Amino acid sequence: MKKKIKKELWQWAGIIAVLLILYTTGLHTEVIGFAQRGILATGLMNPDVDKTELALKDGSNPRADFNLNLIDSKGAQVSMEALRGKAIFFNIWATWCPPCIAEMPSINKLYNEIKDENVAFIMLSVDDSFEKAIAFSERKGYDFEIYTPNGPLPAMYQSRSIPTTYVIDADGNIVMTHRGIGNYGTKKFIEFMRSIQ
Template sequence: MNAITENIKKIPGWIITGIVIGALYLTGLHTEVIGQLQRIILATGFIKPTIEEINENTSPSGNTAPTLVADYNFNLLSLNGEQTSLESLKGKVIFLNFWATWCPPCIAEMPNIQSLYEKVNSDKIAFVMVSLDQDPTKAQKFIQKKGFTFPVYTHNGSLPISYETQVIPTTFIISPEGQIVTRKDGMADYDNQEFREFLQRLTQPGKI
């Protein structure tokens, strides 16, 4: 045993690191590990969504742009196979999030989205978590494993131009009036008092 231990000590650190990383990738655990590390970063509270509303004079990049109108012609399929669309949620504040099981930042932010959902979900605020996994069963198994209860869907058809993004996770907040009032590319800690109050404020008529 001592001889084995001594031989292991002689192996360069970079080789051991490579073996560990390779093992994580082969077992598919790298996504979970990286996601957990990024969750620690989120726990610092430094990465929060911008709640300055987009209006007729601003855009996500800060450039002058027309009002961003939500596209409700977005067909969805629940993990149970039920067909629906964003149209059925018209008139509500919609928390629309695009994610995937292979995306570490998505995994990192999901626990605080679940916490937010438990605190603000109502008949005025709807959560639409859209999985971009090619195999819906992967999303279903992941959600069940984690015990998340927010509504999860896959997109049934093409993705509307309004929600096209080069980054995931990406989250859109849609007002009851049908405007995309804010957008966040990348992970964020949504379960904070400022953001909860922001969502609640949007449910009140004439607040945008």
């Protein structure tokens, strides 16, 4: 009986040690994100491309606010206004957010499928340190550009939860809003992005 208790104590000590190492090294976010990627594979968290959470009372889609200035990973200033006329995939994320980490591979897949079409990607990091976001993106090998805000976010893009994704059609309408984790690499979502260009 004492051997069994001693063995269980050692097992729990090992689990606690692993958790402490993950937490102190900052890898816990990526481990949780990896586990959440399994949830994405079920299809339960797929964004609903048939409706927008921001639909106006008359059922129409709200107009996007293009009054947003950004800085890319190379330090260049970019105006959202310069993207007018393109479909825009706009994702707000952070390196400390496990659901954000979990959906990144599907966003990268989407990006690689449609990057040469009439579409722009705004992957907006809200990390306190943009350098940390840049290092994360480079380490993961993502192909899309990442940005940080260069000034305040327009009110319509302020969300209490991240990740939050807005999809803006080529006419400047917000045609989809998805709060929380999503799988954007599906055939249905890729077709949706092509339909709004």
